[in-house]
Amino acid sequence: MDALSALLTTLQPVNIFACLIGALVGTLVGVLPGVGPTGTMALLLPLTFTMGPTAGMIMLAGIWYGAQYGGSTTSILVNVPGESASVVTTLDGYQMARKGRAGAALAAAAIGSFVAGTISIMALQLFAPPLAEVAVAFGSAEYFSIALLGLIILSNLSGKSYLKSLIMALLGVMLSTVGMDPVAGVERFTFNTVDLLSGFGFVPVVMGLFGVAEILSSMDEPEQNKEVMNVRFRELYPTKEELRRALPPMFRGGILGFLVGLVPGPAAGARRYAGSFPILCG
Amino acid sequence: MDKRGELASSIVLVAFGIGYFIYATNYAWDSLANPGPGFLPCIIGALFTLLSIRLMLGALPRKSKQAWQEATATTEGKDRKSKMMPLLIVLILIIYILILEWAGYIPSTFLLIFTGIKVMGERTWLKPLLIATGLVVFTYFLFIVWLQVPLPQGKLIPIGGI
Numbered sequence: 001m002d003a004l005s006a007l008l009t010t011l012q013p014v015n016i017f018a019c020l021i022g023a024l025v026g027t028l029v030g031v032l033p034g035v036g037p038t039g040t041m042a043l044l045l046p047l048t049f050t051m052g053p054t055a056g057m058i059m060l061a062g063i064w065y066g067a068q069y070g071g072s073t074t075s076i077l078v079n080v081p082g083e084s085a086s087v088v089t090t091l092d093g094y095q096m097a098r099k100g101r102a103g104a105a106l107a108a109a110a111i112g113s114f115v116a117g118t119i120s121i122m123a124l125q126l127f128a129p130p131l132a133e134v135a136v137a138f139g140s141a142e143y144f145s146i147a148l149l150g151l152i153i154l155s156n157l158s159g160k161s162y163l164k165s166l167i168m169a170l171l172g173v174m175l176s177t178v179g180m181d182p183v184a185g186v187e188r189f190t191f192n193t194v195d196l197l198s199g200f201g202f203v204p205v206v207m208g209l210f211g212v213a214e215i216l217s218s219m220d221e222p223e224q225n226k227e228v229m230n231v232r233f234r235e236l237y238p239t240k241e242e243l244r245r246a247l248p249p250m251f252r253g254g255i256l257g258f259l260v261g262l263v264p265g266p267a268a269g270a271r272r273y274a275g276s277f278p279i280l281c282g
Numbered sequence: 283m284d285k286r287g288e289l290a291s292s293i294v295l296v297a298f299g300i301g302y303f304i305y306a307t308n309y310a311w312d313s314l315a316n317p318g319p320g321f322l323p324c325i326i327g328a329l330f331t332l333l334s335i336r337l338m339l340g341a342l343p344r345k346s347k348q349a350w351q352e353a354t355a356t357t358e359g360k361d362r363k364s365k366m367m368p369l370l371i372v373l374i375l376i377i378y379i380l381i382l383e384w385a386g387y388i389p390s391t392f393l394l395i396f397t398g399i400k401v402m403g404e405r406t407w408l409k410p411l412l413i414a415t416g417l418v419v420f421t422y423f424l425f426i427v428w429l430q431v432p433l434p435q436g437k438l439i440p441i442g443g444i
């Protein structure tokens with residue numbers, strides 16, 4: 001009964017409105033590259049000061065989802081991920097946009113995140129306590145396996161040459177060794193620079209990688225018009241075929257994302273990689 | 283990428299890998315059961331160097347000298363200007379990072395956008411000026427006026443703080 005009364009509270013018009021405003025403003029700010037969901041919530045926190053605790057919490061949740069979606073928007077349209085979790089969206093979202101299906105990609109991202117989010121939240125309500133025990137049992141061996149899986153998937157992603165993508169994956173690992181060693185606390189490759197103590201931030205590296213590479217490669221082929229794709233409202237609807245193909249990944253992503261999300265740590269990025277794995281194999 | 287570019291970049295990668303590996307040997311290796319801070323960097327550095335050498339060998343001239351010249355000749359047709367453009371953009375970005383602290387976010391970003399658009403082949407002066415001004419004004423109002431987030435404030439022109 002508790003869950004039902006909570007649902008009724010959420011469905012009150014004031015709270016729905018707070019969620020709408022939060023999602024709207026969250027999307028607008030989340031579009032800015034480098035401002036992830038956490039940053040957006042920190043920036044927009046003052047907006048919730050005047051509200052009651054319930055409406056404020058709901059608005060923050062709306063901001064969170066809006067900011068996540070805002071990150072996907074830039075990934076799809078200009079190939080620049082706004083935050084760590086939407087790096088994977090650039091892989092196929094931007095390819096769709098280049099084929100003129102930017103609207104459908106945006107819609108698929110929105111519908112997909114709604115479907116998968118709803119599944120995960122409902123599953124979390126029902127099964128959280130027993131599954132939490134499994135999540136806590138995750139040790140360094142399991143984390144190492146996940147990281148290794150990520151690297152293997154990565155070397156399959158870029159396609160043309162295994163050798164090159166493997167070298168670049170290793171380069172990424174090399175970059176991640178910069179800063180304070182998490183086990184022994186030894187400073188590695190900092191060259192006595194205070195700024196390097198905490199290592200390279202993931203978001204700046206990713207934005208530089210995708211953003212600068214996008215600018216440079218667009219200069220290489222100047223004839224091709226690489227401006228931000230125009231999206232007409234009518235084009236936002238995915239075709240029936242696209243919907244049919246997008247549905248299974250949504251449910252798969254929802255279940256996988258829920259399971260991976262239970263594991264403590266930087267889950268959002270990892271679960272998107274996990275979710276994209278079957279697509280890449282199939 | 284053409285063979286010559288691949289050879290050049292793989293040489294840079296090999297040099298980087300060797301440098302990284304040598305620097306990584308400064309850190310303690312310890313034992314396999316209890317790996318120290320130098321364990322992962324050494325392995326990664328060695329692997330990286332070996333793979334880069336493999337890439338370099340693959341890009342070396344293989345058959346005859348003539349075939350090599352034919353393979354490298356394909357890019358000669360491109361005009362020099364479009365070849366220099368990526369280098370110029372990277373140079374501008376490096377300059378941007380260097381002057382950011384001294385000039386502050388607002389002036390240096392204005393310069394970055396303006397020179398960037400000019401380098402990319404825009405003939406007129408009005409369009410880059412308008413885009414750069416618009417973007418800077420938008421950033422100013424969004425972050426400083428509305429969200430009250432301070433941007434890096436320069437010593438030269440002190441705007442950007444609150």
